[in-house]
Amino acid sequence: MTPLTRAPLGTAVLSGVAPFGGEPVDLVLRDGRIAELRPHGSAPEPNRFGAEGLVLLPAFVDLHTHLREPGGEDAETIATGTAAAAHGGYSDVFAMANCTPVTDSPERVRHVLGIAARTASCRVHAVGAITEALAGKQLAPIEAMVAAGARMFSDDGRCVDDPVLVRDALEASGRAGTVIAQHAQCGRLAGSGQINAGAAAGRTGLPPWPSTGEETVVARDLVLAADAGAALHVCHVSTARSVALVRWAKEQGWPVTAEVTPHHLLLTDGEAATGDTRYKVNPPLRSPADVQALRAALLDGTIDAVATDHAPHPAAAKAADWCGAPFGMTGLETALAVVAEVLHAGRGVDWALVADRMAHAPARIGGITRFAGRPIAVGEPATFTLVDPRARWTVDPADTAGRSHNTPFGGLSFRHRPVATVVEGHVTADRGGLFSRSAR
Structure with a gap:
């Protein structure tokens, strides 16, 4: 797999994400896997990205x-x-x-x-x-x-x-x-x-x-x-x-x-x-x-x-x-x-x-459960998407990473949108610029 944006994140913390829309946690990534799920607001750590309000799936x-x-x-x-x-x-x-x-x-x-x-x-x-x-x-x-x-x-x-x-x-x-x-x-x-x-x-x-x-x-x-x-x-x-x-x-x-x-x-x-x-x-x-x-x-x-x-x-x-x-x-x-x-x-x-x-x-x-569709749990691959549940966006057919624009949803407005995707610790999409911001 070729990552879309950059090399693996290495050790990083996503601060305030909500697994399945539940209580926010600090998600610790290490070597392409989920290393920890800490209570939100735990002790600071280098390479921290603010992800408050985003749903983790x-x-x-x-x-x-x-x-x-x-x-x-x-x-x-x-x-x-x-x-x-x-x-x-x-x-x-x-x-x-x-x-x-x-x-x-x-x-x-x-x-x-x-x-x-x-x-x-x-x-x-x-x-x-x-x-x-x-x-x-x-x-x-x-x-x-x-x-x-x-x-x-x-x-x-x-x-x-x-x-x-x-x-x-x-x-x-x-x-x-x-x-x-x-x-x-x-x-x-x-x-x-x-x-x-x-x-x-x-x-x-x-x-x-x-x-x-x-x-x-x-x-x-x-x-x-x-x-x-x-x-x-x-x-x-x-x-x-x-x-x-x-x-x-x-x-x-x-x-x-x-x-x-x-x-x-x-x-x-x-x-x-x-x-x-x-x-x-x-x-x-x-x-x-x-x-x-x-x-x-x-x-x-x-x-x-x-x-x-x-x-x-x-x-x-x-x-x-x-x-x-x-x-x-x-x-x-x-x-x-x-x-x-x-x-x-x-x-x-x-x-x-x-x-x-x-x-x-x-x-x-x-037949790919060995590495895909895995739980959000410690030890699992860092393969997830982050969804903004308050995106309020309108579909623009021209605003696509794909080559063709034949969407039936052009002009319709929706409330939810994926803003970043990570596959085994590689950032493959970052529409919201989350990983482009300087880590704290």
């Missing part, structure tokens, strides 16, 4: 990031995408396989990880393709890619629609001890859908993308995962019925996890019906009732994790007409703000819940 893990490199560097690179991740509070991202060429072989897994080792501002984990070239015809060499360093497998952007291939993939991933992450989109039902079926499609005249196109694949794959006894992860759940299916499968004890994106938690198909291509995403923004079901499922644990589906695109591509514009939104730098806003609901933010859904659970699903 484990750094986040994103299971679903499109970094575009290789092949899509006009939209994003591993360097720019991981810089955006660091500014969003992330220590780890899972890089989806839909690059050019596709990450569908051990050599290509090693190529992505090699670029990350030279240029990344956070840890990058390669997601291998389930099928060769994402074509949905021939299974990619899953076990060989695991040996090369792949942590998860997905054809995201496309659905593996063939149930025999899904069964074979689950069996292979089960042998390798990894997870299949499915983009649920039945080709026959979703067709050339562009916008949520129902009122949004009727208002715009655009081809409808019905919820059944997602739900039938989710139902099928849950049964296949149960039969194979292998882990299935459902990408970007977007409908109330998908939530109900996942909840039922978990009640049966089946090996399933699920994620939701920030944009599906906050936005509805009403925004998409304006025709603004910033709101064009796959799966599409759904109804207000779906949004409420997703929020409830995140709260009760039916949905395990928040994942951004960060999908950068150049401005010229998004400026096309709706059907000509690509699906996708950026999300790494706004995810925490959106999730905190959704979970706030006038009661204050449950920061322990935020940490579970954005750090602990995704680290567990991705």
